[in-house]
């Protein structure tokens with residue numbers, strides 16, 4: 001055990017990109033999956049930096065919150081970060097763009113009015129997402145004709161974030177390629193490439209099966 005501890009609810013949702021990062025970075029950790037009552041106690045202890053999960057406790061006992069920050073930190077210490085500053089900024093750009101795409105998903109989930117829900121869904125899946133995916137595919141093609149990862153030959157946190165968005169929220173944690181990617185052959189191959197990174201594939205196969 002490396003001494004890292006991750007704290008999140010029992011599902012994938014916002015914690016899974018951290019678990020994927022730990023797997024890809026080959027860093028052992030304690031995958032603490034807290035039930036609501038356990039979280040209430042943990043939250044009351046004040047240990048989580050912002051009173052939210054996911055957060056990690058490092059081997060030195062320091063804490064770090066915010067899922068993207070944790071995911072990037074684990075990738076950086078595991079060597080899954082581009083080597084030059086511009087590529088690192090490009091990985092950040094991709095990660096932030098995926099973050100932007102996650103917001104409409106939350107809006108769709110939270111909307112109680114069925115007509116409005118359908119409107120937001122239609123706008124997102126009919127217009128916004130395909131337009132962004134076209135750009136993601138062009139970015140991928142820019143490197144090695146799209147035969148590798150977003151920043152070249154090596155996996156980085158940009159790939160993990162992009163994969164998690166589709167695997168977590170669209171393929172529901174299963175290994176299937178989500179339909180949303182169908183019209184983007186290079187992104188389909190990229191999804192499979194990330195899924196087939198041995199450490200990621202091992203984790204996807206062995207992780208607890210949860211609905212969300």
Ligand SMILES: N[C@@H](CCC(=O)N[C@@H](CS)C(=O)NCC(=O)O)C(=O)O
Nearest residue numbers: 013014051052053054065066067068
């Ligand atoms: N932007 C934050 C959001 C964190 C967040 O909203 N966490 C939720 C679970 S997904 C949470 O901790 N809810 C329980 C609470 O606030 O008590 C991140 O990505 O980590």
